[in-house]
Amino acid sequence: MTTITNTPSQNSSDSLKKATNGSKGPLTSRPTREEAEDAVRTLIAWTGDDPTREGLVDTPKRVVKAYDEFFKGYKEDALEILSRTFEDVDGYDDMVMLRGIDMSSHCEHHMVPIIGQVHVAYIPSDKVVGISKLARIVETFAKRLQTQETMTAQIANVIDTGLTPRGTAVFIEAEHQCMSMRGVNKPNVATITTRFTGVFQDDSDLRNRFLGMINNGK
Numbered sequence: 698m699t700t701i702t703n704t705p706s707q708n709s710s711d712s713l714k715k716a717t718n719g720s721k722g723p724l725t726s727r728p729t730r731e732e733a734e735d736a737v738r739t740l741i742a743w744t745g746d747d748p749t750r751e752g753l754v755d756t757p758k759r760v761v762k763a764y765d766e767f768f769k770g771y772k773e774d775a776l777e778i779l780s781r782t783f784e785d786v787d788g789y790d791d792m793v794m795l796r797g798i799d800m801s802s803h804c805e806h807h808m809v810p811i812i813g814q815v816h817v818a819y820i821p822s823d824k825v826v827g828i829s830k831l832a833r834i835v836e837t838f839a840k841r842l843q844t845q846e847t848m849t850a851q852i853a854n855v856i857d858t859g860l861t862p863r864g865t866a867v868f869i870e871a872e873h874q875c876m877s878m879r880g881v882n883k884p885n886v887a888t889i890t891t892r893f894t895g896v897f898q899d900d901s902d903l904r905n906r907f908l909g910m911i912n913n914g915k
């Protein structure tokens with residue numbers, strides 16, 4: 698087997714940067730694409746199947762390509778996504794909410810899917826952000842190896858840091874394939890996590906309004 702050294706073309710996709718505030722992906726030394734494909738071949742053999750049979754021969758390539766998508770969040774900086782804000786909102790100071798953002802992630806313990814929905818709200822202080830940016834930060838954190846608890850906190854924290862709102866609310870409901878397909882084998886169980894900061898933490902009426910708005914969509 699040829700030894701592959703790090704040429705620029707292999708490094709071009711390696712824009713992993715050191716985590717400074719949780720908004721960026723962590724720093725890791727990245728194996729080459731070929732090494733990643735070899736690892737998939739090893740896992741196929743571990744299942745008991747033959748990685749050289751026709752149906753499986755291109756699978757390592759496909760899996761590694763899929764991983765580029767599943768884990769693209771390591772190349773994105775969530776705080777950077779929130780950096781373009783707007784102050785001209787004619788004094789709008791009530792809740793801004795995105796309800797029902799579809800989310801698919803992978804659990805960091807078994808690397809199998811977590812599939813669900815995220816509801817995000819904040820009460821602006823002096824600035825707002827383009828609403829699609831909130832969906833993008835959800836995507837950035839979802840496309841990493843995750844726990845639902847960590848992801849919930851990361852989304853709330855980056856909104857607090859990036860927008861300094863009067864309060865932030867994050868609600869995630871998701872099904873974990875590691876619980877429905879293996880282990881306790883319990884499908885259709887929703888795991889719910891929440892994080893409330895600022896006025897959402899202090900004001901139970903506001904919190905209930907947010908929770909009510911989630912349920913209005915069902």
Ligand SMILES: [Zn+2]
Nearest residue numbers: 804806807875
């Ligand atoms: Zn798991």
